[in-house]
Amino acid sequence: MGYKVKTFGMELRPLKAMQELFALDAMVNAFVAENGVKRIVSVSDSPTTDDKGETIGLVRVVAYED
Template sequence: MAYKVKTFGMEIRPLKTMKELAELDGQVNRFVAENGVKRIVSVSDTPTTDDTGETIGLVRVIAYEE
């Protein structure tokens, strides 16, 4: 049993967040389906900010078994 980690990123723009989150979910779901992921162990989301503290992006990390 081998554990692996994959990171995804998405820019977040004002008033488009729901669409961008759906796109990020789609990226992750495609990765899982195309790579034969058997079990996801962990999912973590972290916002990225600019120098004013405004959220400008999201980083999603999944840990999984192949």
């Protein structure tokens, strides 16, 4: 049994962030269901920013057992 890491990304737009976060959650949940993931070891979110320091996206990393 080994570990794998999957990375997901989502652009965040002003006044649409909640919809985009729900879409990101749905994307991760679909991946977990479709790949038969039994145990998630870690989930981490990290924002991406533009040259002004404004948040423009989110990267979610999921570590799971294979």
